Amino acid sequence: MSENAMGGELVSCETRRRMLALLAAVAGWLVPGLGHAIQRMWGRAAACFLCVGMLVAVGAGMRGRIFSQYGSDAFDRLGFFADAGSGSFYFLMRTIEKDGPDVSKADGDYGTRFLATAGVLNLLAALHAYEVARGRKA
Amino acid sequence: MTLSHLQAMLLFALAISVAFGFLGRRRPAERARFIVWSFLVFLGVGIAVGWLMYPFSK
Structure with a gap:
C-alpha cells in the first residue's frame, strides 16, 4: 500500500471517529444514556438513564419550576439552558407537571434544583460519551 | 409529592x-x-452545613 493511500485511510478513520463522537454526544443529550448505549457501555447507559430519569420524576413531582425559552432575565435563560440539558426529558417534565410549579413551599424549590441538576448531569454524561468515542477517556 | 429535607438530600x-x-x-x-x-x-457535608446554620435559624 502506498503512503498516500495509508494517509487517506488514516484521515478517513479519524473523520469517522469524529462523526461517531458527535453522534454519541447528540444521542446522549437527546435520550439520557443513549450516547453510551451506542458504544455498548450498558452499565453507564443504564446509570445515566435511571439517575437523570429519577431526578426529573422527583423534581417534577415536587412541582419544581421548569424554565421556558422565553425567559425575561439572565437567570431564567440560564435555568432554561440547565433544564434543556435533559433533552427529550425536558418535554417529559412538562407532561408530568400538569398543575404547574409551586415554589411557595420548600418542596417546589428543591424540585427546581432537581430538574436543573438532571439537565446538567445529562450534559456531563453526553460530554463523557463524546470523550470516550474520541478515545480520550476510558 | 412531599419529601422531608433529609429525604430530598438523600x-x-x-x-x-x-x-x-x-x-x-x-x-x-x-x-x-x-x-x-x-x-x-x-x-x-450536608449535615455539617445544616448544624452550622442552626444558630441563625432562631
Missing part, C-alpha cells in the same frame, strides 16, 4: 453519587467504593 446525593461513580470509574469495585464514599461525603 435522594439527590444517591443519584449524583451513582452517576459520578459510573461515569468516573471503570471497574465495579472502584465504582462501588467511589459511590459509597461520595454518598457519605454528601451526607456528612
